[in-house]
Amino acid sequence: MTRERYQAWEWDTAEGMQLRLAGFLPRPVYLSDRQRRVDWVADRLALNADSEVLEVGSGEGVMAAALASRIRMICCADVSKSFLDKARETCSDHANVTYHLIDDDYLETLPSASFDAGYSLNVFIHLDAYEIFQYFRELSRVLRPGGRFVMNFLELGEVTWPFFRGDLARYRQAQAVEAKGMVSWHHRVTVAALAREAGLEPLPESLEDEGGVVYLTLRRTPTA
Template sequence: MSLEEVRRDWTRLGADEPLWAVCVDPGKRGGRWDAEEFLATGEDEVAAALGRLEELGAAPSPGRALDFGCGAGRLSNALARRFASVVGVDISAPMLERARELDRSGGRIEYVLNTGPDLRALPDASVDLVYTDLVLQHLPPDAAAAYLREFARVARPGAALVLGVPDRERPTFKGLVFRYAPWPLIRLAQRVVLRYPAPMRMHTWTAERIAAELEAGARAAGRPAPRIIASDEYWGGDHWRHLKHFVTVPSDGTDGADATGGEDV
């Protein structure tokens, strides 16, 4: 699996079913997502996540936010209600076209096509919040690791990160299929049985692996390591256990020790 394969698959998903591909709901296939209802789901999610950061004493400055894997702009619009500017990055040009159509920010969102293995369009220490939800698992593991290191580079001291990923398959039939079945078979089932416009590959990410990549990125940038301060289980389902990791970037010269020592990791 390569980034080019991911780009091709999500280009097709963005062209055929952009809103459903972002929020997979069997009842919304065939263009049945109402645009405002779709955006409202992003508002609910961002409000809850930023409320959690505030509860943890880690609310970021309301300067610039990065929405990584922004898709059709579901979260970007919600972030733009709370930050002075938002940059939404995605690998799919059709997704970004739809995001621009749904832009309700009055010009505060910049959408950027990013097909490479890094975030070179963003300077060091340039964002106050990195937000990504249910994106990293669709990428090849080495590419996801590189982006995690980039998050540590582009985050300002005192910034926060919100990272939503599955950390393991559930011990159910569907979960075990994804754990043990060969990818070509899963790909065929998604295309033929489930009739996906393009397949969605999945990888799990543990808190320990995430913390290690963030630390490596910070070290390369000469910065203290970000620290996971909480990992909350959310969005159930019978395939994977999903965790939303809340991360702080030190601003006082601390070394970020105990990087996986937050709540419920």
């Protein structure tokens, strides 16, 4: 993979940033959802004052800034230089936030067993199965034994069919970089199988299906 494939996530205007974060969802609605997800993530990962956390695809750093005061450390990891710069600005009041550019390495340059937990929202929805496996394999390495990771992906459902139809209308004319920004579709069986192959245990009781937007918690297996 080359950095050109990541250009879909670079931006230079506030409008461009918001488009990459949430499509055409109004910013107040997007920010409200991010704030709601802060408590949701903290609960599912059982975060506490000693937790060291990884966010994959941190975007502008809104959730990292909200979680920083609750935990020991959080690392914002993103493929986008412009988003990491924005995250530094958003989290400037928090000395316990670090930053990592994912530069064609799928987290390979992060230290092993260095995080208690991690999360990634609205990121894996853009990845193909090969990319998902690469990230899962590295997550099983950087998480400590028993560490949990919560993420979401897309199946076709009541909420997600409009996403499919919207991308379908422009798919044939899309350039490679634009196509990379479109969403991908994976069944929960596929995602669970990729996780197990990579050394992560899917927790079936954690699965939440919001009309095709599926949330799942994974746990690093003791032998990973």
